Amino acid sequence: MxxxxxxxxxxxxxxxxxxxxxxxxxxxxxxxxxxxxxxxxxxxxxxxxxxxxxxxxxxxxxxxxxxxxxxxxxxxxxxxxxxxxxxxxxxxxxxxxxxxxxxxxxxxxxxxxxxxxxxxxxxxxxxxxxxxxxxxxxxxxxxxxxxxxxxxxxxxxxxxxxxxxxxxxxxxxxxxxxxxxxxxxxxxxxxxxxxFPEEGAFGIHKRPINWSWSILWYSLIPVIIGIIFGYFFLYFEKVFTKAEAWRLHTIFKATLWGIVLSLLTLITNYVLFSGEFHIVPFSKTALSYSPSFLLLIALIKTFSTHAGFAMGWRGGKIFPAIFASVAVGAAVAQFLPIQPVITVSILVVASTTIILEKPLLSAILLIFLLPISLAPIIFITVYIVITIHKFLLKKIGLKSLIY
Structure with missing residues (x-):
């Protein structure tokens, strides 16, 4: 050298x-x-x-x-x-x-x-x-x-x-x-x-998992709903992308969103922030909420992320998407006879894979976020979901829903 x-x-x-x-x-x-x-x-x-x-x-x-x-x-x-x-x-x-x-x-x-x-x-x-x-x-x-x-x-x-x-x-x-x-x-x-440690979402989380053959059958439900929610999240993104072109004064738009965001906190404080530091605590208490309220949280979170972005409050959308997916997963988990953490995790994996369209990134990200014992399920779910997603994209003649 x-x-x-x-x-x-x-x-x-x-x-x-x-x-x-x-x-x-x-x-x-x-x-x-x-x-x-x-x-x-x-x-x-x-x-x-x-x-x-x-x-x-x-x-x-x-x-x-x-x-x-x-x-x-x-x-x-x-x-x-x-x-x-x-x-x-x-x-x-x-x-x-x-x-x-x-x-x-x-x-x-x-x-x-x-x-x-x-x-x-x-x-x-x-x-x-x-x-x-x-x-x-x-x-x-x-x-x-x-x-x-x-x-x-x-x-x-x-x-x-x-x-x-x-x-x-x-x-x-x-x-x-x-x-x-x-x-x-x-x-x-x-x-x-x-x-300078910060208590956040990331870390190798350990949680005992009750494995059973019924998981194979019931896991299809969170996979399907997760895929649907992923498409729903991307659809909202496209809708509000058009709002960025609205001929409204820039200052008016950003101020208006400050007012709307404040009003939404009267329904739930989960509308604030990305959800990064709330994902793990929220997942531990989410089952105490009714399914309808959990779905409302997911809807408001999805709306506030995309609408706020269109109004000038710009930033990342990955963690808000994961947080909203956790809310949907917790709602679905209340109707399935398998361990809630499995239902929530599978649904989050499915929706995140659709939203990011990057299977390896999705798997690595969620391994640090979800219980480490679910790593095999995470990789299997990512593979299944991305295969379905590519098949559907091919059917409609698109290469991606993002670019």
């Missing part, structure tokens, strides 16, 4: 470690802001201002979100928009990262029914693209170094550098380099979460 190659590896691994730390710190910052604004509301049922508190928060935040959206544009970008930009341009423009950062934090802090995965993807992808450009610049320098801590990049110099792929001798060389730096970044993220 040449001296320049060693310098590039040291440079890339150092910054990959920093990127991992910054990504984790952003997620912790999101949780800190939500707890700072909503902590007393969430933990004190006898809070005197509790009924009107969402109005005091959501409406002013809605005005601010509208003002900034009018000035900066529609941010943060979604995961789909990030992937589209990468496919189209080969990279993500990271110069507008602060727009996704600012509007993402505002929508999340205001209690919007959206998750942090959208803004997190924009920020981490932007930092990774920035690192790639810095590595390209380093490759043209005789010493192998280009101002190690300098953040800015000379665009004119960048245009004269070779593209990222040409820096490697082979595809395996490139794969090793990327995987190595991903591992370093993950280590940085883990260190932050270890030093």
């Amino acid at each position: 040449t001296k320049k190659s060693i310098n590039i590896l040291i440079f890339s691994s150092t910054w990959s470690f920093i990127i991992g730390i910054l990504t984790a710190l952003y997620l912790n910052l999101v949780n800190y802001i939500i707890n700072f604004i909503w902590g007393y509301f969430n933990h004190h049922a006898n809070f005197p201002l509790r009924p009107i508190y969402p109005f005091l928060i959501c409406i002013p935040f809605g005005i601010v979100i509208g003002l900034l959206t009018k000035k900066l544009g529609s941010y943060p970008l979604t995961i789909e928009e990030v992937l589209h930009d990468v496919r189209k341009n080969g990279k993500l423009d990271y110069h507008s990262w602060w727009k996704s950062f600012t509007l993402g934090l505002l929508s999340l802090g205001a209690g919007g029914s959206i998750g942090p995965e959208a803004s997190t993807t924009v920020l981490s992808s932007g930092m990774i693209n920035w690192l790639g450009d810095k590595i390209r610049l380093i490759s043209t320098q005789a010493s192998g170094w280009v101002h190690f801590w300098q953040i800015s990049i000379d665009k004119d110099k960048l245009l004269r550098t070779p593209n990222f792929n040409s820096l490697f001798n082979s595809k395996n060389h490139k794969k090793f380099f990327i995987l190595f730096n991903i591992l370093i970044g993950v280590i940085g993220t883990i260190i932050v979460f270890t030093l």
Whole structure:
């Protein structure tokens, strides 16, 4: 290995470690802001201002979100928009990262029914693209170094550098380099979460499962209902995508949603936030609610996620979708003679697989969220559902319901 190659590896691994730390710190910052604004509301049922508190928060935040959206544009970008930009341009423009950062934090802090995965993807992808450009610049320098801590990049110099792929001798060389730096970044993220732990949805959850042959027959019901709910969730998304084109003033739309969101809290507080930190606690108490109320929660959650997004409160939709699926699963579980956790888990797996259309991602995500003992069922359900989904897409002549 040449001296320049060693310098590039040291440079890339150092910054990959920093990127991992910054990504984790952003997620912790999101949780800190939500707890700072909503902590007393969430933990004190006898809070005197509790009924009107969402109005005091959501409406002013809605005005601010509208003002900034009018000035900066529609941010943060979604995961789909990030992937589209990468496919189209080969990279993500990271110069507008602060727009996704600012509007993402505002929508999340205001209690919007959206998750942090959208803004997190924009920020981490932007930092990774920035690192790639810095590595390209380093490759043209005789010493192998280009101002190690300098953040800015000379665009004119960048245009004269070779593209990222040409820096490697082979595809395996490139794969090793990327995987190595991903591992370093993950280590940085883990260190932050270890030093500043946040109680969240993720973790290896253990729960005793009562296995029986009846599960094979009754599991068909949550699979079918989960698929239906997945399509329902995507249908709502398409409906409210059209609402984004409504000729309403940007500030008016964002403020209006602040009012609507506040009104919906009079029905259920589960309308607030992505549901990420409520999924596990909610699953333990959901059976105490009536099936009709659980279905109402799922409907409101689906509506608030897509309608809020269309009104300018943008963010991720994965965790709201999972939360709504848990509510539907808990409603169905009250009518089946098998363990409720099995019914809920299968339905969540089925709906999430349809919504994401990424079977492996769905399986890995839900293994960390659902009881680990259900891992075999998770993989089997994902395979069955994605097979059915592809068959149905082929019948109607579509490749996807997302793109």
